[in-house]
Amino acid sequence: MRRFELILPESVDDCVRALAQRGPETKLLAGGTDLLPQLKNGLLKPARVIDLSGVARLRAIEPADGQGLRIGSAVTARTLELDNIVRARYLSLAESGALVGSVQVRNLATLGGNLCNAAPSADMAPPLLALDAEAVITGPKGERRVPIAAFFTGVRHTVLAPDELLVELVVPTPAPHSGGNYLRHTPRRELDIAVVGVASQLTLANGVCTKARIALAAVAPVPVRATAAEQSLEGQPVTPDRIARAADLALEVARPISDQRGSAEFRRHLVRVLTRRTLITALARASA
Amino acid sequence: MSTVMKTTRDVKGIGLSIPRPDGPEKVTGQVQYVADLSPRGLLHAKLLRSPHAHARILRIDVSRARALPGVRAVLTAADIPELKRKAPTRAHAVLAIDRVVFAGQPVAAVAADEPAIAEEALDLIDVQYEVLPVSADPLEAMKPGAPPVADAGTEADTSEAQAHGSVAGVTTEAKPAKAVNISQQARIQRGDVAKGFAESDVVIEKTYRVPMVHQGYLEPHAVLAQWDTTGFLTLWSSTQGSFNTRSEVADVLELSENRIKVIPMECGGGFGGKIRALCEPITAILARATGRPVRYVMTRREELEAGMPAPQVIIRLKTGVKRDGTLMAIEGEAVLESGAFSGAVLAVSGVFLASLYLWPSFDVKGFEVLTHKPSIAAYRAPVAPQTIFAIDSQMEQLAKAIGVDPVEFRLRHLQREGDKMANGQPWLSNGGAEVLTRLAEHPLWKKRAEWKASSPKGRLRGTGLSLGGWLGGLQPTGATVRLNPDGSVQVLTGQVDIAGTNIALAQIAATAYGIDVDKVRITTGDTDVAPMTGLSAGSKTIYTVGVAVMEAAKDARNQTLEIAAKELEASVHDLEIDNEKVVVRGVPDKGITLAQIGKKGNLYMSKVQPVLGVSHPAFSQQAPAFCAQLAKIEIDPETGEVTLHDFVVVQDVGKAINPLAIEGQMQGGAVQSLGMALTEALVYDDKARLTNPSLLDYRKLTSADLPNIETIIVEKPSPHGPFGARGVGEPPIVPAPAAIANAIEDATGVRLTELPLTSERIALAIASAT
Numbered sequence A: 001m002r003r004f005e006l007i008l009p010e011s012v013d014d015c016v017r018a019l020a021q022r023g024p025e026t027k028l029l030a031g032g033t034d035l036l037p038q039l040k041n042g043l044l045k046p047a048r049v050i051d052l053s054g055v056a057r058l059r060a061i062e063p064a065d066g067q068g069l070r071i072g073s074a075v076t077a078r079t080l081e082l083d084n085i086v087r088a089r090y091l092s093l094a095e096s097g098a099l100v101g102s103v104q105v106r107n108l109a110t111l112g113g114n115l116c117n118a119a120p121s122a123d124m125a126p127p128l129l130a131l132d133a134e135a136v137i138t139g140p141k142g143e144r145r146v147p148i149a150a151f152f153t154g155v156r157h158t159v160l161a162p163d164e165l166l167v168e169l170v171v172p173t174p175a176p177h178s179g180g181n182y183l184r185h186t187p188r189r190e191l192d193i194a195v196v197g198v199a200s201q202l203t204l205a206n207g208v209c210t211k212a213r214i215a216l217a218a219v220a221p222v223p224v225r226a227t228a229a230e231q232s233l234e235g236q237p238v239t240p241d242r243i244a245r246a247a248d249l250a251l252e253v254a255r256p257i258s259d260q261r262g263s264a265e266f267r268r269h270l271v272r273v274l275t276r277r278t279l280i281t282a283l284a285r286a287s288a
Numbered sequence B: 001m002s003t004v005m006k007t008t009r010d011v012k013g014i015g016l017s018i019p020r021p022d023g024p025e026k027v028t029g030q031v032q033y034v035a036d037l038s039p040r041g042l043l044h045a046k047l048l049r050s051p052h053a054h055a056r057i058l059r060i061d062v063s064r065a066r067a068l069p070g071v072r073a074v075l076t077a078a079d080i081p082e083l084k085r086k087a088p089t090r091a092h093a094v095l096a097i098d099r100v101v102f103a104g105q106p107v108a109a110v111a112a113d114e115p116a117i118a119e120e121a122l123d124l125i126d127v128q129y130e131v132l133p134v135s136a137d138p139l140e141a142m143k144p145g146a147p148p149v150a151d152a153g154t155e156a157d158t159s160e161a162q163a164h165g166s167v168a169g170v171t172t173e174a175k176p177a178k179a180v181n182i183s184q185q186a187r188i189q190r191g192d193v194a195k196g197f198a199e200s201d202v203v204i205e206k207t208y209r210v211p212m213v214h215q216g217y218l219e220p221h222a223v224l225a226q227w228d229t230t231g232f233l234t235l236w237s238s239t240q241g242s243f244n245t246r247s248e249v250a251d252v253l254e255l256s257e258n259r260i261k262v263i264p265m266e267c268g269g270g271f272g273g274k275i276r277a278l279c280e281p282i283t284a285i286l287a288r289a290t291g292r293p294v295r296y297v298m299t300r301r302e303e304l305e306a307g308m309p310a311p312q313v314i315i316r317l318k319t320g321v322k323r324d325g326t327l328m329a330i331e332g333e334a335v336l337e338s339g340a341f342s343g344a345v346l347a348v349s350g351v352f353l354a355s356l357y358l359w360p361s362f363d364v365k366g367f368e369v370l371t372h373k374p375s376i377a378a379y380r381a382p383v384a385p386q387t388i389f390a391i392d393s394q395m396e397q398l399a400k401a402i403g404v405d406p407v408e409f410r411l412r413h414l415q416r417e418g419d420k421m422a423n424g425q426p427w428l429s430n431g432g433a434e435v436l437t438r439l440a441e442h443p444l445w446k447k448r449a450e451w452k453a454s455s456p457k458g459r460l461r462g463t464g465l466s467l468g469g470w471l472g473g474l475q476p477t478g479a480t481v482r483l484n485p486d487g488s489v490q491v492l493t494g495q496v497d498i499a500g501t502n503i504a505l506a507q508i509a510a511t512a513y514g515i516d517v518d519k520v521r522i523t524t525g526d527t528d529v530a531p532m533t534g535l536s537a538g539s540k541t542i543y544t545v546g547v548a549v550m551e552a553a554k555d556a557r558n559q560t561l562e563i564a565a566k567e568l569e570a571s572v573h574d575l576e577i578d579n580e581k582v583v584v585r586g587v588p589d590k591g592i593t594l595a596q597i598g599k600k601g602n603l604y605m606s607k608v609q610p611v612l613g614v615s616h617p618a619f620s621q622q623a624p625a626f627c628a629q630l631a632k633i634e635i636d637p638e639t640g641e642v643t644l645h646d647f648v649v650v651q652d653v654g655k656a657i658n659p660l661a662i663e664g665q666m667q668g669g670a671v672q673s674l675g676m677a678l679t680e681a682l683v684y685d686d687k688a689r690l691t692n693p694s695l696l697d698y699r700k701l702t703s704a705d706l707p708n709i710e711t712i713i714v715e716k717p718s719p720h721g722p723f724g725a726r727g728v729g730e731p732p733i734v735p736a737p738a739a740i741a742n743a744i745e746d747a748t749g750v751r752l753t754e755l756p757l758t759s760e761r762i763a764l765a766i767a768s769a770t
């Protein structure tokens, strides 16, 4: 690892100020579970690193007045896995947090780091897409909000400008009779990266699906919503046949590549299997 | 040779389950590895490695790197006078001269005050490459006209085969054919296979593939080098054999061996990957260039990209049987991909394919093929798991095809003691049939039909077993045993303890001398002081060094008794050692303590010789050791996920010197081979570049993947091992891949022939079968 200057801001404002002088030579550090391997392998050689661990606001989970929950960008995967409110309202997000790495990794890995690193396989992204979350971003020109579905622009690229910081996620509270589920496939049980990840979220009213969300990871350069599949479910009761059809339709947005984690063929196969399985679980949870 | 010494009291020695005394200090981080040493003036080395698998080096400019403050040396091949073309081994190819032959090959070396400075210096080295076509696939590389790997005229390296002492008699002749990348070739034949196939009722032909896999030791390669003012080199090394390291470094540096001392440091695992010298020569050269101590510790990424993994093995097998189960013929071709330098062991594959079972006719060819990948080394029972995967899968399918019990089929044809191996030598006493028979009695095997029938909805359950082993290894060795002035006993060998062998050797010394094991101290000495010894490899430490320690302890015991006989005015034959005292049998109050004898050997003006037992044996007879394993699994057919429910290891250890340590070996071997079976592979792209150089994507199994591993020890004494012991390290890594493939077929009906048996391969095979 190369030598670098370490900056330790204590507030979001400090951080924005430090970023103002930021060139391509500066990197933000949250848990470091993505950044440090990249530094060690020489993929990145920043001259300055801004460590976010001293900024309390980024670690907060608070009610967002009338609109759900604010989850700070530096909240860890382990917190999402265990937090009672997150578990009660956004079970798929808690499930995705629980799948990251190992306990040691989860104690470091943050939600913001997972999103800003923008790997196509990021586990915490699909549940947030399925939950219609918004990203709160701040920079020298002030704060702005971006729907999470528009946050990712490519492999390892987001809408964040070099002088901006992801502050938090605002996640709306799902309507009554909603249920969600996140599943992924990995070749190894733990300490592995998704070959495919699928989050599904269903809302029911009088036995009819009023809202369906299906989001996929690791099958395109960015996490994607399977809108055709979602629409095929909305406005009618969710039956096994419709679930099977939705699983087929989910394939339409999948443009997987073949790499050392899995072939495109296997990824397409898994999109079907995991979409079906998450829909079955989401339906059961929404009906409960 | 191997009789238990008689004492009136039970001596606490062999047979006891004693935890490794070095365990607590290892798990609490107290142990000093090479990376923990910090001599004054220490410099840190880093290597610039080629990003290309095959390229000509047009120009290297190190001037900017040399100018960086804190940099003490930047070397290229031009700075190393000993460097020659046609390097026969990786160790000799210290830095690429004008052509790189694998991605990750070092082209320049830096020593600097801090690791970070050394890394920055690497960025400042400018290398111009002309990229050349690569041989990335061994089957393509065998063809005439394939891009050549070695310099023309390079000799094959068969020292690994010798080091493992695996099998004599198979002709592994280096043969420069038209196919330039075939570096070794061998063939074993008996009978008429064409006739055998013509008379067979069932002929099965399949090709099995096992990719390159990494040994996965926790501690990466590490070495510290320092020269003194007289030109004497000291190396602190993480090695499996300090004397071998000394010889190799002496050869590369053109130094006399007595100008080098190798201090074997605590070795954080090797599994065959730390037999051959790798980074010792360049570290020594950097230390010479700077006049300072220099340390090099490889990163995990470097280990995966440029370590010395196990070869890729591709085995085509054709086998014929009669409907009544009579074996008729086997024809095989084993291709061992050895990367950029020669050094694979062909013979193991040949012997297991042609003569684990009794084939009336066989024709098996072996090829070592060079490719533009890192050169290979041994990995725990080199080539045996890969070979058994092929032959055992084949036996299972033959048994199925003719509808006979797979265990009975194997037992009926298994070669026994005295049967002739393919190389003409007889099989020596072994427990192959015993371990398989014992496993077949296990309730998990007997109840396999119930397990299969119990599959829940959407899941498939199955059971599989397999039999494999290791032929054993030999190497001359030595040990001394001395009596201390306080009556305790001190054992000295040069043998590196990579597997808890020192406690077992102490147990052997205790029993052979007649003293409790807690009164025995054992030390691994460096190459200046220890008796010369071989590698800690090939499952031969206890089998060979155990004999040296036992004989040296007996020698020390005899000397002790002779001194006592004089002192007690008794005949040696009437004496025994009991409770740290030599006593006259039947006259318990007539005796002399070991401490009294020990003191006499170390007193000013004393005329009594100090007790110093010595043994330095050589060996001629191996002790084959077999292992049978069973896997009970469940498969999610849609995702291909395999859940391991139970795993059983039955192993013939001859005599269990330390059962606890042996169980650890049995479980550790099983864990490594389950990884090989299910998830591990070094995956290269078509430019021969590694695509998964991290432990996130090079998937060793974790504890979350592993089941309970039951161990069952069988003891069929070996004729020559200490107290009947056999080697225990290699056998348990051998059978698992075949056992898993057999279990998968039992569960799903699908036969897979390419490792690793990943969820992807399983799911897609099931999907295309239905």
Ligand SMILES: Cc1cc2nc3c(=O)[nH]c(=O)nc-3n(C[C@H](O)[C@H](O)[C@H](O)COP(=O)(O)OP(=O)(O)OC[C@H]3O[C@@H](n4cnc5c(N)ncnc54)[C@H](O)[C@@H]3O)c2cc1C
Binding pocket: A027, A028, A029, A030, A031, A032, A033, A034, A035, A036, A037, A052, A073, A074, A077, A099, A100, A101, A102, A105, A108, A109, A110, A111, A112, A113, A114, A115, A116, A117, A121, A122, A123, A124, A160, A164, A165, A166, A167, A191, A192, A193, A194, B696
């Ligand atoms: C062993 C291991 C296992 C893993 N397993 C998984 C897994 O199962 N699933 C998975 O999805 N990932 C996994 N990862 C990847 C990683 O742990 C996660 O992506 C994690 O959430 C990253 O968070 P972090 O806080 O460590 O990010 P960091 O490494 O600190 O940062 C990641 C990137 O985000 C940027 N960044 C961080 N915070 C902000 C912010 N507030 N604003 C703007 N930019 C920011 C950083 O500059 C950096 O570029 C694994 C990693 C390891 C090492």
